[in-house]
Amino acid sequence: MFERKSGILLIAGLGFFAFAFLSNAVVPMLMYRHLPEKTAEQLVNGNLRYQFEDLAQRFPQAFEKVYGVPPADPEQAAKWYDEHLAKALRLGRTVYTAEGCWHCHSQFVRPVSNEDRRWGPVAKSWEYQNELQRPVMFGTRRVGPDLSREGGRRSNDWHAVHFFDPETLSKDSPMPRYPWLFEGRPDKPNDRGLALLTYVQWLGSWHETYPYYEDYVVTPIKTAPAAEVAAE
Amino acid sequence: MTSATNSSIDGQQCPRHEDLVEDRLVLWYFVAALTFMTISMLAGILMGLQLLRHNPLPAIEVLSPGRWRMVHTNAIAYGFLANAFLGIMHWVIPRLTLRPVLSNPLSYLIFFAWQAVVLATAVGILFGQAQGVEWGETPVWIDPFALLGLLLVAINFGAPIINAPGPLYVTLWYYLAALVWTFLTYAMGNLLPEYFVCGSSAGAVGGLFIHDLVGLFVTPLGWGMMYYFVPILLKRPMWSHGLSLVGFWGLAFFYPLQGIHHFLYTPIPMFLQYGAVLSTIALEFVVLTVIVNFVGTLYGTGDLVLRNLPLRYFYTGILFYFLTCLQCALQVTLTFQALIHFTDWVVGHAHMVMFGVFSLWQLGVMTYLVPRILKTEWYNPKWCEWHYWASSGGLLVMASDLILGGLFQGWSWAALQPWDASIHLSIPFWSVRLVAGLVMFAAQILFVVNFYLTWRKSTRSFSVTVPATGAAPAFGQ
Ligand code: HEM
Numbered sequence: 001m002f003e004r005k006s007g008i009l010l011i012a013g014l015g016f017f018a019f020a021f022l023s024n025a026v027v028p029m030l031m032y033r034h035l036p037e038k039t040a041e042q043l044v045n046g047n048l049r050y051q052f053e054d055l056a057q058r059f060p061q062a063f064e065k066v067y068g069v070p071p072a073d074p075e076q077a078a079k080w081y082d083e084h085l086a087k088a089l090r091l092g093r094t095v096y097t098a099e100g101c102w103h104c105h106s107q108f109v110r111p112v113s114n115e116d117r118r119w120g121p122v123a124k125s126w127e128y129q130n131e132l133q134r135p136v137m138f139g140t141r142r143v144g145p146d147l148s149r150e151g152g153r154r155s156n157d158w159h160a161v162h163f164f165d166p167e168t169l170s171k172d173s174p175m176p177r178y179p180w181l182f183e184g185r186p187d188k189p190n191d192r193g194l195a196l197l198t199y200v201q202w203l204g205s206w207h208e209t210y211p212y213y214e215d216y217v218v219t220p221i222k223t224a225p226a227a228e229v230a231a232e
Numbered sequence: 233m234t235s236a237t238n239s240s241i242d243g244q245q246c247p248r249h250e251d252l253v254e255d256r257l258v259l260w261y262f263v264a265a266l267t268f269m270t271i272s273m274l275a276g277i278l279m280g281l282q283l284l285r286h287n288p289l290p291a292i293e294v295l296s297p298g299r300w301r302m303v304h305t306n307a308i309a310y311g312f313l314a315n316a317f318l319g320i321m322h323w324v325i326p327r328l329t330l331r332p333v334l335s336n337p338l339s340y341l342i343f344f345a346w347q348a349v350v351l352a353t354a355v356g357i358l359f360g361q362a363q364g365v366e367w368g369e370t371p372v373w374i375d376p377f378a379l380l381g382l383l384l385v386a387i388n389f390g391a392p393i394i395n396a397p398g399p400l401y402v403t404l405w406y407y408l409a410a411l412v413w414t415f416l417t418y419a420m421g422n423l424l425p426e427y428f429v430c431g432s433s434a435g436a437v438g439g440l441f442i443h444d445l446v447g448l449f450v451t452p453l454g455w456g457m458m459y460y461f462v463p464i465l466l467k468r469p470m471w472s473h474g475l476s477l478v479g480f481w482g483l484a485f486f487y488p489l490q491g492i493h494h495f496l497y498t499p500i501p502m503f504l505q506y507g508a509v510l511s512t513i514a515l516e517f518v519v520l521t522v523i524v525n526f527v528g529t530l531y532g533t534g535d536l537v538l539r540n541l542p543l544r545y546f547y548t549g550i551l552f553y554f555l556t557c558l559q560c561a562l563q564v565t566l567t568f569q570a571l572i573h574f575t576d577w578v579v580g581h582a583h584m585v586m587f588g589v590f591s592l593w594q595l596g597v598m599t600y601l602v603p604r605i606l607k608t609e610w611y612n613p614k615w616c617e618w619h620y621w622a623s624s625g626g627l628l629v630m631a632s633d634l635i636l637g638g639l640f641q642g643w644s645w646a647a648l649q650p651w652d653a654s655i656h657l658s659i660p661f662w663s664v665r666l667v668a669g670l671v672m673f674a675a676q677i678l679f680v681v682n683f684y685l686t687w688r689k690s691t692r693s694f695s696v697t698v699p700a701t702g703a704a705p706a707f708g709q
Contacts, residue, residue, distance in 0.1 A: 002477055002481060003398065003399035003400055003405065003477075004398050004399055004400075005393070005394060005398050005400060005408065008400070008405050008408050008409050009408060009409075009412060011484075012405075012409045012480075012481065012484035012485075013408070013409045013412035013413060014412065014416075016484050016485050016488060017412075017413060017416050017417075017448070017488055019488075019489075020440065020488030020489045020491070021420065021440070021488075023489065023504075023507070024436055024439075024440055024488075024489065024491050024492055024504060024507075024508070025420075025424070025433065025436050025437045025440055025491075027501070027504060028432055028433045028436045028500055028501060028504060029429055029433040029436075031501055032431065032432060032433055035431075037430045037431070095360075097362055097363070097364040098299070098360035098361065098362050099296060099298045099299065099360070100296075100298030100299055100301050100302050100362065101298065102364065103298065103301050103302065103366075104298070106574055108497075108498050108499070110497035110498075110570070110573075111497060112497060112566075112569075112570035113570045113571065113642070113645060113646040114645075114646055114647075114648050115645075117648060118645075118648060123498065123499050124499055125431065125432045125499040127431075127499075128430065128431030128432055128435075128499065129430060129431045129432075130430060130431070131430065133430050133431045133434065134425065134426070134429070134430035134431070134434055135363070135364040135365045135425035135426055135430075135434050135438060136364075136425065136430065136431055136432070136434040136435045136438060137364060138435050138438070138495055138498055139574075140366060140442075140494060140495075140573075140574070140578065141574055141578065141579065142574035142575070142645075143283065143655075144651070145651050167285075170652070171652070172285065172652065172655065172656070173285075173655075174282060174283045174284070174285055174655060176282055176287070176291070176296055176297045176298060177291040178291075178296070179291050180291075180292065180293045
């Protein structure tokens, strides 16, 4: 059996592979089946809406060029913002993948090495059960800091200038420049630029707690839905 | 055990090498492999320069270092390692089974299709279509083609193996299993996390994929190759067939179980993480049996490693294999993970196993086969020596430098120092890595030039007497 073709093909080739797949991949899938995958629309929350509207105020020309003008009626405007926000999140995630940000930045806080003190709450499974984490952006290397608690930590201005040329804000930063996310100037992000800014602000926006070294002021819009926190 | 239905193989007459092996294709695969190796190394150098803030290129989209980093790993995995393996399999499988591959035109089709897949992957990544799976950044629209290619590879090479009378020799166990595993691994890793599962479960699949790609594609093809070439070069059988059996079945069982060790301390259930840690440690013992077997085979003729270049490549690779596995046994423990995960330690580990083991083995096989196929000595055997020393020396420096640097990065983070501190302390390590990388790069360029000049020499002196294959002069021991 051990040197026969059938043994090698069926037992080693298929059998052991299937065993590993069942135990290592199917088991977690079953364990998390009570946490359905959320769509980008379902991910919109108060903190994020605040940041998105902030983008509209800080970069009015760029915002208008990409998304147009919101309807005058406040209720319709709210719907309008949420729709564009969801689209921006999807595109932002595409940009994040395409630029290989995830090879320099992780997206999970471990319970060791003082990481919860540096970045905030330790990562929990429910945070990752959504469309933007398919495939999951855990990452395996940190040249730059973890980003899973980045939302709200810096202003949109800061991020825009930082993406345009990181060294202006972080001396000696090895992070590459991304001028193609802008139209020549940091205050003119293009569609991908606005999307990436939205995406970065989304990271961790579902948490009430924010990093220790920058005070978090509760958004004027509304706090993160209680349901999300309860799901923990 | 099989009945003697294959009459052409029975009896004394043995098929001629020319009827079995398509020599030209082997060479073409080597050329393709070395081309992608050059591209990949240039990409690595670019990323290395970026980290030191000396990126010479203008900030335009297709030159973005983040994208080139993905080209770096993908060109190595699918462009260099896969191409070199395919070329070597075209040599080994027909000679071991005494049967040609299923179809010669199919072989050529696969060759061109595979180059198209790798090129499309690189171009796709550069134009921003990367898929979010590490080592599977191949744009999603290429995945079906790549899978079809792997299926054809399995059929083309599977045919002679299946038709050969069993039981099989060790090499063919590894090859046969790898043909199945590679296809399954690629399908699992590229399709499941993209279309079917998200979050932590996708992480578990992603971990399995990264690991299976190394463990079920690269490793079995690599060891299969060693079980073929080492006994031939040493002109003696493997030391212990029993250990060969333990090695294969141990690898087959334990390797696929460890995927999650790439994502320790993630929200993936903790008992699964413990399982991955335990099976990783179990595998270290299996690896030890394999290494003992190879050292046992060498026992008494150790001086050959000094005199025979391909053998030296092989045993250097085996030494690095031992070192990486030792390192792995340490780094997989949760205590160590807390410190070294996310640091350059892991990058050092990756280079040691990918270049120090598998690439060195493949370069050794190339050094051995090229003169046999071209039927002439290397243009300059001294350059081959230089190639060896600069490659393995450069790698040794690069790996130890990164492993050490990783420790300091880990300590800096755990001490809650500002992020810049970890960047600043990395500068010396990143500089040394770059220098070591440049040495490795220069070595490969020298090898390519040597290869080219040898090829030119062989076409010029074609009318001169042609020694029989198997008895070519260079490095034949
Ligand atoms: C010219 C020589 C090379 C240089 C300068 C170089 C440089 C680099 C750099 C800068 C990275 C990114 C590390 C990071 O994210 O911090 C990297 C990653 C990597 N390189 Fe290379 N490299 C070279 C050759 C190779 C070769 C020959 C191989 C394989 C045979 C290889 C395999 C890898 C792998 C697997 C990774 C991913 C590591 C990880 O994510 O853990 N490299 N390399």
